[in-house]
Amino acid sequence: MLLGNEYYLGVDVGSVSTNLVLLDYEEQVAEALYLRTMGRPMQTIKEGLKQLRAKFPQARIIGVGTTGSARQLAATLLGADVVKNEITAHAVAASRVHPGVQTILEIGGQDSKIICLRDGVVVDFAMNTVCAAGTGSFLDQQAGRLGIPIEQFGPLAIEAQHPVRIAGRCSVFAESDMIHKQQLGHSLEDILAGLCQAMVRNYLNNVGKNKDIRGPILFQGGVAANPGIRKAFEEELGQEIIIPKHFAVMGALGAAYLAQEKLARAQGERTASRFRGLQVVDTEFQASSFDCSGCANHCEVVEILQDQTILARWGDRCGKWSSGKGEQGSVSEVNVR
Amino acid sequence: MKVTFPHMGNAWIVIQALFETLNVDVAVPPPTSKGTLNLGTKLAPESSCLPLKINLGNYIEAAAKGADTIAITGGIGPCRFGYYGEVERQILRDAGYSYEVVILEPPDGSLWGLAKRIRYLAGRHNSWTKILKAMRFAYRKSVALDEVEDMIHAARPRLLEPLAAEKLYSKAKQHLIEASEDKGLEEAVFRVQQSIKEGQAAFRGEKPLRVGVVGEIYTILDPFSSLDVEQQLGNLGVEVNRSIYLSSWVGQHVFQGLAQGYRPLRDYPRLAKPYLPHFVGGHGQETVGAAVQFAREGADGIIQLLPLGCMPEIVASSVLPRIQADYRIPIMTLTVDEHSGRAGVQTRLEAFVDLLERRRNRTLTREDVLNVARE
Incomplete structure (x- = not known):
């Protein structure tokens, strides 16, 4: 049993946002932070921890899970107990907050995915591969172009009387088609709703292709904040779309659950977390990279340093650096940038 | 004359052996x-498939080593590989490289024409008997290589030290490169077998997951193109099973099925029949057939690999969901592609x-029990 001040921490560092979740002893979300990564994942993670420390000065973190595209980096900085990919993290979170979920639609800043579950087990999934047309950044861009704040995008879209049809295959063409529709004199609401429909069609044709979409359907990721998209999904799929309470931070929530699962599985005595402590906030980290000249691959190896000690390295194909071999001594053999 | 050829995984070891003999x-x-x-x-057109781009890069880098002649196999049938040789010849000429390109295929169906091209590469000093002998030895070398590779696939999830399998693999490859007689080949295979046996004696874990890798031949044979999919899977604790090996391709296409290679391709079209009864070019049918075979053998999952825009594989991938549903795999x-x-x-x-x-680890739910009862 967890004590009142003990928490599991889940961290999801994605391309657009960095999310942190604190899970309390009742498995409830005590705190959820949604920060913009802005290309500086290390600073953003520290900023998130700083906010957590300010709000929960007494907190004791007893387990940490990381996910997202910078999961490895986050795991190194924090000392994570679990490092998992986004698919698994999202699926775990969804099936914990809504047991029985069969389909997860997830649209984030630069990627989108679909996950099919049956009896709580992931049976199929897909991620967008070569195109980012159906993702949050695109909506962001178009909102900016139309001069409306992104928060108003959805509420305006559901006001539409006659949504216009917009070509959604490609974001560039969608944009020119949208401009064309504007010039014809369609109302802003109708265009926004049309855009939502185009995006949903694009998503279902690309990411959702060949997938068996069955209810209950959960819609999560930053874009789930947009009621226009939700409505478009409901119309297209003919089913109710559920938006979980913490839709924007489901990845981080999943990571926290995974940390809890892992540490709980180690039976009886709770295993100590590898968490480096909230004082990580005050630690200086440096990241640097160099080209390894060991072979023709010329891998770009990234290393994370704390006070001149190497915490971790990755990026090599052969594993000579990431497995801890070729320690400091041989760095001189390669051309340090 | 200094001959070069494009890379495709370990194929260079075999081709080098052939020419050196x-x-x-x-x-x-x-x-x-x-x-x-x-x-x-x-140099390559943007929309061409990944292998063409890598081929061209290989030639340019080989030119710096003094190569002036390219040997490449051709193809008949609706896969772009069939015109690679010709397209590459023209692209290299336009870029200012004076390469002689010898395409090993029967021009207009003429076997005599193919023989003349082989003779051109082999030179006057080699008799046909010697050429055939060299081809047979090269073939046996490729079978040995495939055997080693398959053993490494099984060893990766079972050896405790993460880099141990890679070390064994590169050592075995070195032995095979040096082997100039059958005895050397056998020894190399035996040695890696022994080391793996010793290495995995300590393995006490669960039976590793098995994943079948199917798809376009170049991408599955060439770890650079596939971003080391097989090695990555191995490191995740998965035993990889592959649909096509180099020697199988050589047996099928060079020896016209007289030799079958390490993993015969001949059953694939029959297995593919319920899903894809026609030849669709490339290895589309093999991909579908192999998926059926892996599913029947009880693999835990299947991964299809293809370069962007590969038509035969796109056809195959549109059929795979049916296999997924039929076999619940x-x-x-x-x-x-180059942007991956x-x-x-x-x-x-x-x-x-x-x-x-x-x-695999999921516990039986109430619904499962009911389903079993119904069946």
Whole structure:
């Protein structure tokens, strides 16, 4: 049993946002932070921890899970107990907050995915591969172009009387088609709703292709904040779309659950977390990279340093650096940038 | 004359052996790297498939080693590979490289024409008997290589030290490169077998998950193109099973089925029949047939690999969901091209392996029990 001040921490560092979740002893979300990564994942993670420390000065973190595209980096900085990919993290979170979920639609800043579950087990999934047309950044861009704040995008879209049809295959063409529709004199609401429909069609044709979409359907990721998209999904799929309470931070929530699962599985005595402590906030980290000249691959190896000690390295194909071999001594053999 | 050829995984070891047995001067291109791909991408049309881009990069890097003649196999049938040789000849000429390109295929169906081309590469000093002998030895070398590779696939999830399998693999490859007689080949295979046996004696874990890798031959044979999918899976604790090996292709296409190679391809079209009864070019039918075979053998999952825009594989991938449904086996398609990132591939592989693991470890639910009762 967890004590009142003990928490599991889940961290999801994605391309657009960095999310942190604190899970309390009742498995409830005590705190959820949604920060913009802005290309500086290390600073953003520290900023998130700083906010957590300010709000929960007494907190004791007893387990940490990381996910997202910078999961490895986050795991190194924090000392994570679990490092998992986004698919698994999202699926775990969804099936914990809504047991029985069969389909997860997830649209984030630069990627989108679909996950099919049956009896709580992931049976199929897909991620967008070569195109980012159906993702949050695109909506962001178009909102900016139309001069409306992104928060108003959805509420305006559901006001539409006659949504216009917009070509959604490609974001560039969608944009020119949208401009064309504007010039014809369609109302802003109708265009926004049309855009939502185009995006949903694009998503279902690309990411959702060949997938068996069955209810209950959960819609999560930053874009789930947009009621226009939700409505478009409901119309297209003919089913109710559920938006979980913490839709924007489901990845981080999943990571926290995974940390809890892992540490709980180690039976009886709770295993100590590898968490480096909230004082990580005050630690200086440096990241640097160099080209390894060991072979023709010329891998770009990234290393994370704390006070001149190497915490971790990755990026090599052969594993000579990431497995801890070729320690400091041989760095001189390669051309340090 | 100094002959070079494009890279495709371990194929260079076999081709080098062939030319060296015949005393033909050969320049093996440097191992394919990012730099190779960059060189090729500059020359190739953007929409061409990934192998063409890598081929061109290989030639340019081989030119620096003094190569002046390219040997490449051709193809008949609706896959773009069939016109690679010709297209590459023209692209290289336009870029100012004076390469002689010898395409090993029967021109207009003429076997005599093919014989003349082989004779041109082998030179006057080699008799046909000697050429055939060299080809047979090269073939046996490729079978030995495939055996080693398959053993490494099984060893990766079972050896405790993460790099142990890679070390064994590169050592075995070195032995095979040096072997100039059958005895050397056998010894190399035996030695790696022994080391693996010793190495995995300590393995006490669960039976590793098994994943079948199917798809376009170049991408599955060439770890650079597939971003080391097989090695990555191995590191995630998965035993990889592959649909096509080099020697099988050689047996099927060079020896016209007289030799079958390490893993015969001949059953695939029959297995594919209920789903894809026609030849669709490339190895589309083999991909579908192999998926059926892996599913029947009880693999935990299947991964299809293809370069972006590969028509035969696109046809195959549109059929795979039916196999997925019929055999209840998860199948994932991975498309690679020069823009593919390791991180993206890794995320998908990890998620796929998680899926397989959770599927295997899941406890019976009430619904399952009811289903069993109904059946």
